[in-house]
Amino acid sequence: MTTTGDTATTGEGAAHEGRSRVERYDPAAIEPRWQARWDELGLYDTDLHDESKPKFYLLTMYPYPSGDLHIGHWYIKTPTDAIARYRRMHGFNVFLPIGFDAFGLPAENAAIKNRINPREWTMANIEHERKQLRSMGATFAWASEVVTCDPAFYRWNQWLFVQFLKRGLAYRSVSAVDWCPNDGTLAREQVEGTDRRCWRCGAKVEKRELPQWYLRITDYADELLDFGGIDWPDPVRIMQTNWIGRSSGAEVVFDTAPSSHNAGGEELRVFTSRPDTLFGATFMVLAPEHPLVGTLTAPERRAEVEAYVAQAATRTEIDRLSTEREKTGVAIGAEAINPVNGERIPIFVADYVLGTYGTGAIMAVPAHDERDFEFARRFDLPVVKVVMPRHEDPDAELASAFVEHTTDEVMVNSGRFTGRPAAEAWHEIVAWLAERGKGRQAVTYRLRDWLVSRQRYWGTPIPVIHCEQCGAVPVAEDRLPVLLPETVDYRGSGDNPLNRDEAFLNVACPSCGGPARRETDTMDTFFDSSWYWFxxxxxxxxxxxxxxxxxxxxxxxxQYTGGAEHAVMHLLYSRFFTKAMRDLGLVHESEPFRRLFNQGQILGADGERMSKSRGNVQDPDELVARHGADTVRLFLMFMGPWDQGGPWSPTGIGGVSKFLHRVWTIVLDPRGHDRGDATGGELPAGETEADARSRMRSTAHRTLRDVTEDYEQFRWNTMVAKLMELSNLLSRYRGTSVAGLPEWDEAVRLLLLMLAPAAPHITEELWSRRVAAAGLPWASVHVQRWPKVDEAAIVESTREVPIQVNGKLRDRVTVAAGISDLELEQIVLSRDKVLAALGGREPHRIIHAGGGKLVNIVVR
RNA sequence: GGGCGAGUGGCGGAAUGGCAGACGCGCCGGCCUUAGGAGCCGGUGUCCCGUGAGGGACGUGUCGGUUCGAGUCCGACCUCGCCUACCA
Structure with a gap:
């Protein structure tokens, strides 16, 4: 009835059987065009020197170039891009860089398998992923790209390593690593199954003592426990705190007792967090790696002990520490003397004690430690209770170790300390030991120094030269970088080809000039990611x-965004590097990332982690081809809370696509030439034109207020929902008399601006057409200022008040907005439904909740 | 074993202690269509009463508590997920 005459807003509507048709929304036509245009204009090349605007450094974890980005990468990066665009609209100079974590094992494995150079494989993948990332329409500052396998980057890894070495923050030490007889050293994750087999050849993996490079992260343990001044999620802080594992206690010295085969008097140092239980120590346990095991073992025990130590070496720590496994161990046929009471107690070697924690030896107090208790049971060793709640029988048998810590415990069976409160005895015993040179207060950390050596080719060469005369000598700074040789001679297994590369290996010692050999270990890739953002x-x-x-x-x-799986690795190393680089005078801050957000993980449709081997990877390219990048972006944001993630399911992507189609028609065809709907151009029943105009305005501004808050809080799903509501309202008015009026126009404008950071292409297209239609010069929607809320527009003249009786909803009533509580009560108490619910009872109390949002009548 | 987090329709999920289920998917009905896997309109927690308009009860993993009022706060338990794993 009203659909003849005008042409469509675009001017492109073609006459079609008496109707003009609006061009359909076709993302494939729009998106590449705008991406190219943004590039051309350099819209997102951040001018790092521009100080006219406040800076905003937005960082998202750089990807490993495995060949294909999957939908999970988009899940991280799409909202991050929206944050960047949103901040720009607030006048910030936003820096959102991107790069590639390009060293690492997968490249090497692919190289071995396909007989190609890891560099070729990696660079080809990077090229592909650059295209994929661009197809998202994200505003990455490509000009600042960093690729870690580029010598221009990794030479500075080497430079930093040399500085660390000079300061004693890097050092070399011999330690046990997993070793496969065929393939050489293995990373921990390359050892499979409980029987410890090599992932590639299936051979049994052993522990082998090898010289390795370490970084002294433990020097910073206490500082790393301080999270002051940074806004990080609690779980990450808790995980790091637990990982560092600060434990306060005492170091106690036990002397070995003289015996037929040993003069005794050797010092055995142990760490304990419970010096108050010292009188309950009934045996000692050494880790199989403990250096004194060999010298202390009695000749008649030697064979058994050596067999046990050898067997322990075939297990990893994880395996050894498994609580499932029963305790094992053997007596070494020697005794130690408890410094507090002179008692002689037997010494065992057992693998439940770790060589790498504390001193590698413990005093065992079975009465107050579950592990010791279990061991004592197994080997029938005495259990002596030394701490107990007041008023308990000190000689009663224990069914399990008593490990509670309450304030009301007393010492028993503890010589002169018997009867003392346990909390005080803790300090008194430490003081007593200290006076006699038999102990001191001590702190131990679970955190160990960071092993950065990898016996691998595809990584940053560690810039050290080994000289027989001068030892390990760092490469001179002006001789950096030590280049990774380009030609790789793999022999079909996982060994490090650098070990056979004579041209690489042979070098003159920087110190004495004599013949020397290069270090062939390369650096852990976490070294790269520990400072890449600088x-x-x-x-x-x-x-x-x-x-x-x-x-x-x-x-x-x-703001840093990325997955929580890096909580105790990358994120801890980065904090350590920042502090270490600060101490080198390179940077001024102590913390790298002021605010951290961990998004959830997108799993495969099967609920498992997405991986090629499982075949559950969702390819974003395919989705983009079918629905367009904006739809995919918006769908990822709409799925649910960002920190939640979940199994991938494309069900529902059609709803988002429909929403964008709807936005398209609202903007380009307000009059409803192409309606195809059943509203007949009529306003909703009972609504006047004035009602509709004020409703559009109030809805638009309320949406703006709420959506702004959602952007601030990264609540993408509700943000999209609210924009859908606004578009649903406008869609209802499309083709009616209010479409195209100033209020309509304002609502459309706000809708486009609010949607722009999330769906950048369609909004840019529609914005440009509106601008053109109005005869104005073009300026990107993405350089517009974020609109201001008009609070006055939101205020409505009436409101609906729910009425409860004793907390149960009974009625609702529409009243004037400015009504007083008293007037409201009168209205409420005259309502039929309310009277019925009261049933003649007198109101005891009337509650006006939430500033008149709800009335609750309390009766007894 | 320890730590952290989460349990809401058929599904993804909304809800500063104040109308549970926004928004979307799916499903049902209708309009428009030569056609619909397009578009548009309406309905859709469960049960009960009523021919009907409508009305009522129940309902956010379980049990208890605080409160005028609890998905939300507190306690105990159950289930699931993630991290960690004998750290003396």
Whole structure:
């Protein structure tokens, strides 16, 4: 009835059987065009020197170039891009860099399998992933890209390593690593099954003592426990705190007792967090790796002990520490003397004691430690109770170890300390030991120094030269980088080809000039990711790792986004590096990331982690081809809370697609030429034109207020829902007399601006057409200012008040907005339904909740 | 074993202690169509009463508590997920 005459807003509507048709929303036509245009204009090349605007450093964890990004990568990066665009609309100079974590095992494995160079494999993948990332329409600052396998980057790994070495923060030490007789050293995750077999050849993996490079992260243990000044999720802070595992206690010295085969008097140091239980120590246990095992073992026990130690070496710590396994161990035929009471107690070797924690030896107090209790039961050793709640029988048998810590415990069977409160005895015993040189207060950490050596080719070569005369000598700074040789001679197994590369290996000692050999270990890739965000600020800088001026202006990172799986690895190492680099005078901050957000993980449709081997990977390219990037972006944001993730299910993506189609028609065809609907161009029943106009305005501004808050809180799913509601309202008015009026126009404008950070292409297209239709010069929607809420528009003249009787909803009533409580009560108490619910009872109390949001009548 | 988090329709999920189930999917009915896997309109927690308009009861893993009022706060338990794993 009203559909003839005008042409469509675009001017492109073609006459079609008496109707003009609006061009359909076709993302495939729009998206690449705008991506190219943004690129051309350099819309997102951040000017790092522009100080006219406040800076915002937005960082998202760089991907490992495995060949294909899956939908999980988009799940991280899409909202991150929306944050960047949102912040820009607030006038920030936003820096959102991207790069590639390009060293690492998968490249090497693929290289071995396909007989190609890891570099070729990696660079081809990077090229592919660049295209994929661009297809998202994300605003990455490509000009600042960092690729870690590029010598321009990794030479600074080497430079930093040399500085660490000079400061004693890097050191070399011999330790046990997993070793396969065919393939050499293995990473922990390459050892499979409880029977410890090599993932590639299936051979039994052993422990082998090898010289390894370490970083002294433990020097920073206490500082790393302090999370002051950073806004990180609790779970990450808790995990790091537990990982560092600070434990306060005492180191106690036990002397060995003289025996037929040993003069005795050797010191056995142990760490205990319970010095108050010292009188209950009834035996000692050494880790199989303990250096004194050999010297202390009695000749008649030697064969058995050596067999046990050898067998323990075939287990990993994880396996050894498994609580499922029954305790094992053997007596070594020697005794130690308890310093507090002079008692002689037997010494065992058992693998439930770790060589790498504390001193590698413990005093065993079975009465007050579950593990010791279990061991004592197994080997029929005495259990002496020394701490107990007041008023308990000190000689009663224990059914299990008593490990409780209450304030009301007393010492028993503890010589001169008997009867003392346990909490006080703790300190008194430490003091007593200290006076006699038999102990001191001590702190131990679970955290160990970071092993950065990898016996692998595809990583940053550790810049050290081994000379028989001078030892391990760092490569001179002006001789860096030590380049990774380009030609790789793999022999079909996982050994490190650097070990056979004579040209690489043979070198003159930097110190004495004599013949020497290069270190062939390469660095853990976490070394790269521990400082890469500093490098983004000056990726090409040739005379230093970081640009101090840029670092000063731009760090710390304002917002970091990425997965929680890095809680205790990457995120802890990064904090350590920042502090270590601060102490080298390279950076000024102590914390790298001011605010951290961990998004959830997208799993495969089967609920398992997405991986090629499981065949449950969702390819984003396919989805983009079918629905367009904006739809995929918006769908990922709409699925649920960002920190939640969940199994991938494309069900429902059609709803998001429908929403964008609807936005398209609202903007381009307000009059409803292409309606195809059944509303007949009529306003909703009972609604006047004035009602509709005010409703559009109030809804638009209320949406703006709420959506702004959602953007701030990263609540994408409700943000999208609210924009859907607004578009549903406008859609209802499309083709009616209010479509195209100023209130309509304002609502459309707000809708586009609010949607722009999340769905950048369609909004840019529609914005440009509106601007053109109005005869105005073009300016990108993405450089517009975020609109301001008009609070006055939100206020309504009436409101609906729910009425409860004793907390149960009974009625609702529409009243004038400014009504007083008293007036409201009168209205409420005259309602039929309310009277019926009261049943003649007198109101005891009337509650006006939430500033008149609800009335509750209480009766007895 | 320890730590953290989560349990709401058929599904994904909403809800500063104040109308549970926003928004979307799916499903049902209708309109428009030569056609519909397009578009549009309406309905959709469960049970009960009523021919009907409508009305009522129940309902956020279980049990208890605090409160005028609890999905939300507190306690205990159950289930699931993630991290961690004999750290002396």
């Amino acid at each position: 490098r983004y600020l000056s990726p090409a800088k040739a005379d230093g790792p970081v640009d101090p001026a840029m670092v000063r202006t731009w760090t710390p990172v304002d």
